[in-house]
Structure formats: C-alpha cells, structure tokens
Amino acid sequence: MSNLVFIENNKAVTDSLTVAEVFGKEHARVMRDVRELGCSEEFRVGNFAESSYVNSQNKEMPKYFMSKKGFTLLAMGYTGREAMKFKEAYIEEFERMESQIKAPRVLTDREQLLASMKITLETSEKVDQIEHKIISLEQKVEEQITLTSGEQRRLQKGIAQKVYEVESEPKVRPRLFRELHREIKDRFGVASYKDVKRKELQSALRYIENWIPRKVS
Structure with missing residues (x-):
C-alpha cells in the first residue's frame, strides 16, 4: 500500500480521509472516533490537528491530520484480520517516512536522469549538440509531469x-x-x-x- 502516510510540515502524518478509505469506514465515523478517544488534551493537541478539504460538491468539510501516535491510539479500536493488516502497513509507512525525513535529501528520478545525461553529454566534443540535447531532454521530462x-x-x-x-x-x-x-x-x-x-x-x-x-x- 502506498500513500498511506505523507509529509506535512516536515512531519510524517496521515489523515482521517485516508484512514476511512483504507479501513472501509464512513469518514463521519472516523471523525467521531477521533473526537471520542478520551485522550488527554495534551496528547490530542500534540497528535491531532483539525483541517479541512473540499468535497465533490465543492463544500469545505472538516478532517483530521494525525501523527503516528495519534493513528496508533485510534486504530486500537479497529479489530479483525484485515484491520490488523492495514495497521501493520500503516506502521511500516510511518517508519519509512520518518526515515526519509531524517535522511539526507536524495535526488529525484528526474534530477538523477538529467544529471546523468548532462555528465555524459558534457564529455562530448560537440558542444552545440550537447546543449540542444539537454534542452530537448528537459522539455520531454517537463511534458510528462502531471498535476500537483x-x-x-x-x-x-x-x-x-x-x-x-x-x-x-x-x-x-x-x-x-x-x-x-x-x-x-x-x-x-x-x-x-x-x-x-x-x-x-x-x-x-x-x-x-x-x-x-x-x-x-
């Protein structure tokens, strides 16, 4: 499973929309589960953050961001074999994202491709052709980039x-x-x-x- 956990303000988090989709629950039910956790205010403030999203009817609706600790506390109430599989996948994704945040920045595939091609082409004697090929390569890469x-x-x-x-x-x-x-x-x-x-x-x-x-x- 991918896209379970993402980076928000340089922290690994998930949100209530994703949890609802993965565990097959209504989003309103997950929102209620978060509100009814009964945890301390200090824990809630440190591990849950209220936010919003725009639904398909163009209405702004509430959702929660949650940290690894927040998700773990919430998911304790979700039982069954499938739920356990999802919880394990979530924990692995949280750990992977946290390692990614701590690790030195790694070049993206696009950056690696451009860097590799540029080094190869710069060794050529045909400087004019090198510049043309680099520009063409960058244009081809740009053409394949999808929406943010x-x-x-x-x-x-x-x-x-x-x-x-x-x-x-x-x-x-x-x-x-x-x-x-x-x-x-x-x-x-x-x-x-x-x-x-x-x-x-x-x-x-x-x-x-x-x-x-x-x-x-």
Missing part, C-alpha cells in the same frame, strides 16, 4: 463549479459529474483527471468552462 495536489484541487473545483452552474437539480448532478469526468479522461487521454499533464492544465480548465452536457432524451 493543489492543481488537482483547482481542476476538481472547476468541475464542481461548472456542474452547479449548468444544473440546479441535485438528483441530476451526480450524472453530470460522471459525464464531465469521463469527457476529461477521453479528451486528454488519461485514466483519471489527476493524470492530466501540468502543461495541459489551462486547456483542461478552458474545456470545463466551455463544457455543455449532453441532452438526455
């Missing part, structure tokens, strides 16, 4: 705004969300809106802005 989490939220917000703009009937909106998501995937040749290339973000936003839903007979 912030850009994903921006795209998701644009989708929600468009659906609410064209449809006032709440029962119809889920169909329009699915339709617009499907058209974005088809338009940009991706498996999910999250895989849209960063260089195509503005095109995707314009497409959403001008989108007209298909009429249902």
Whole structure:
C-alpha cells in the first residue's frame, strides 16, 4: 500500500480521509472516533490537528491530520484480520517516512536522469549538440509531469463549479459529474483527471468552462 502516510510540515502524518478509505469506514465515523478517544488534551493537541478539504460538491468539510501516535491510539479500536493488516502497513509507512525525513535529501528520478545525461553529454566534443540535447531532454521530462495536489484541487473545483452552474437539480448532478469526468479522461487521454499533464492544465480548465452536457432524451 502506498500513500498511506505523507509529509506535512516536515512531519510524517496521515489523515482521517485516508484512514476511512483504507479501513472501509464512513469518514463521519472516523471523525467521531477521533473526537471520542478520551485522550488527554495534551496528547490530542500534540497528535491531532483539525483541517479541512473540499468535497465533490465543492463544500469545505472538516478532517483530521494525525501523527503516528495519534493513528496508533485510534486504530486500537479497529479489530479483525484485515484491520490488523492495514495497521501493520500503516506502521511500516510511518517508519519509512520518518526515515526519509531524517535522511539526507536524495535526488529525484528526474534530477538523477538529467544529471546523468548532462555528465555524459558534457564529455562530448560537440558542444552545440550537447546543449540542444539537454534542452530537448528537459522539455520531454517537463511534458510528462502531471498535476500537483493543489492543481488537482483547482481542476476538481472547476468541475464542481461548472456542474452547479449548468444544473440546479441535485438528483441530476451526480450524472453530470460522471459525464464531465469521463469527457476529461477521453479528451486528454488519461485514466483519471489527476493524470492530466501540468502543461495541459489551462486547456483542461478552458474545456470545463466551455463544457455543455449532453441532452438526455
């Protein structure tokens, strides 16, 4: 399992949304479990942090960030073979992230690739060709970079705004969300809106802005 634990303010944390998804629980239930832990105020302040996210209806909703200790206390109440497997996976991810924070910074795959290619090319006698190849390589790498989490939220917000703009009937909106998501995937040749290339973000936003839903007979 990946993406169970992430770095926030240089600390390894998870959040209540991820816990709910992994353990197959409603997010509201996980939020209630956190509030009803009965731990000391000092422990709560040190290991749980209230935050928020924007849901598919473009509404700001509460969530919790939690540390390894906070997650461990919360997950004590989740039992069963599957729950134990998830808890073990979480603990391993927390330890991996904590080691990553403490370790010296390692070059990303992109940085390693560019550094390796640059060293190889700089040994060539054809200086003009070297510079051209480096520029071409950087452009190819840039073209493959997908949206950041912030850009994903921006795209998701644009989708929600468009659906609410064209449809006032709440029962119809889920169909329009699915339709617009499907058209974005088809338009940009991706498996999910999250895989849209960063260089195509503005095109995707314009497409959403001008989108007209298909009429249902």
